[in-house]
Amino acid sequence: MARGNKDNIYSNPLGDVTGFQFDNKVVDVFPDMIQRSVPGYTTIVAMIGTLAERYAQSGSQCYDLGASLGAATLAMRHRIPAADCKIIAVDNSEAMVERCQTVIAADSAPVPVELLCQDIQDARIENASVVVLNFTLQFIAVEQRKAILQKIFEGLRPGGVLIISEKVIFEDAAHGELMIDLHHAFKAANGYSALEIAQKRTALENVLIPETLGQHRDRLREIGFSSVDVWFQCFNFASMIAIK
Numbered sequence: 665m666a667r668g669n670k671d672n673i674y675s676n677p678l679g680d681v682t683g684f685q686f687d688n689k690v691v692d693v694f695p696d697m698i699q700r701s702v703p704g705y706t707t708i709v710a711m712i713g714t715l716a717e718r719y720a721q722s723g724s725q726c727y728d729l730g731a732s733l734g735a736a737t738l739a740m741r742h743r744i745p746a747a748d749c750k751i752i753a754v755d756n757s758e759a760m761v762e763r764c765q766t767v768i769a770a771d772s773a774p775v776p777v778e779l780l781c782q783d784i785q786d787a788r789i790e791n792a793s794v795v796v797l798n799f800t801l802q803f804i805a806v807e808q809r810k811a812i813l814q815k816i817f818e819g820l821r822p823g824g825v826l827i828i829s830e831k832v833i834f835e836d837a838a839h840g841e842l843m844i845d846l847h848h849a850f851k852a853a854n855g856y857s858a859l860e861i862a863q864k865r866t867a868l869e870n871v872l873i874p875e876t877l878g879q880h881r882d883r884l885r886e887i888g889f890s891s892v893d894v895w896f897q898c899f900n901f902a903s904m905i906a907i908k
């Protein structure tokens with residue numbers, strides 16, 4: 665996806681750093697922001713295409729929940745070989761959905777895409793073979809996460825897959841600090857200043873709520889997923905595969 669404008673949202677001192685929102689300002693810089701902020705993002709998105717190629721079942725639906733500008737939607741759209749599949753992309757930010765519509769319209773791959781401006785808590789999941797939560801569940805209140813995952817499990821066909829990527833924390837405090845420090849070094853190497861890193865960190869407090877990999881794994885297993893494990897991790901960013 666084109667990188668568009670450079671993210672300099674947090675480059676000047678803000679008297680009051682308000683909670684992070686997916687508004688027009690973020691939409692304008694989003695591809696640059698996520699690429700420079702999430703180690704492994706490009707690989708994860710490409711591999712979502714590879715996973716969809718393997719798991720999409722003919723006549724089923726593939727969901728991209730918290731689609732932003734449709735990076736995972738397009739990765740799937742370009743790799744699904746199964747017949748009669750449809751992709752449903754959902755995001756509750758009007759600004760994101762509006763821009764995502766132009767991104768999808770500019771792409772001509774044949775798999776149909778339906779784009780919905782909706783809270784994933786209200787989304788209907790049915791006849792699904794692939795469900796993607798690529799860095800989305802982390803923005804949902806912790807006590808609401810299980811119900812969403814339960815609904816996804818119920819909407820998946822047997823043999824279907826949930827791909828869930830999250831920023832994570834660690835049980836071992838020293839290891840956790842090291843991962844955060846290495847993440848900040850990654851951001852610095854990508855051109856973010858100490859001020860930008862600090863102000864973004866403040867903006868994400870109580871907005872992006874990370875859990876441990878153990879918490880994710882235990883919840884997915886309790887729900888009934890038969891196989892749950894990490895397939896990608898770089899520092900405090902990880903992606904899991906959960907198979908029904």
Ligand SMILES: Nc1ncnc2c1ncn2[C@@H]1O[C@H](C[S@+](CC[C@H]([NH3+])C(=O)[O-])CC(=O)[O-])[C@@H](O)[C@H]1O
Nearest residue numbers: 686730731732735736755756757783784798799803
């Ligand atoms: N309750 C909700 N309902 C629907 N959407 C939501 C909700 N809460 C947040 N979002 C949406 O989830 C997306 C999270 S970004 C996903 C990247 C994308 N998956 C990618 O592969 O590029 C990750 C990040 O920015 O760290 C935003 O577009 C929000 O509007």
Ligand SMILES: O=C(O)C(=O)Cc1ccccc1
Nearest residue numbers: 697698701702831864868872
């Ligand atoms: O920038 C960060 O520190 C992150 O955790 C990743 C991110 C990327 C884009 C929007 C919100 C969070």
